Amino acid sequence: MRLYNKSIKVTTVKKEDSQRLLDDLLGQESRPSDFRGQLGEDDAEAFKWILKAIKAQSKISLAELDLLFEADYGDDIRAVWPVRGVTRTDLDPLITEYATKNFKETLAEAVSWHLVGLKLPK
Known part of the structure; x- marks a missing residue:
């Protein structure tokens, strides 16, 4: 059990970071799939976990977020975006x-x- 527990690192994408990434995403012109490549390492990792949370909760993929973005449906993206921190599990x-x-x-x-x-x- 101890060896397993040392391998699992549970952290959280903070609510503030999630909100900042959403604001940055909606405030620029790149689709979400392109936006990910513009992020630094920590933000890209947080964005990945946010996408996983959206997929798990709303069954919306990155490609579908791209479609919402291209249709200028920012309110729909806001509706599925996590409003709380996102728990993430890093494996070591x-x-x-x-x-x-x-x-x-x-x-x-x-x-x-x-x-x-x-x-x-x-």
Whole structure:
């Protein structure tokens, strides 16, 4: 469990950052898919998590956001944009990427490594 917990980093895209990204998006002329490429690393990561939240909550993809943007339907984009902070889970695999799926897979991967003689992290 400890090894799994060390692999999972839960953080939040702050409400203020989400609102700033929305204002920046609607205040420029690039579609959301192009806007993402104009962002710095931290904002691009936050934008990615915002898009995941929109897709999970409203079933609207990035391509569909592009269509809303091109039709000048900013109010519709505002309606689906998260108004609270967005929880994000960053994975920092200590064994394998698959081991970050859940703690049972961490245990299975650890046993697998042990059986083939690979050294596990402390």
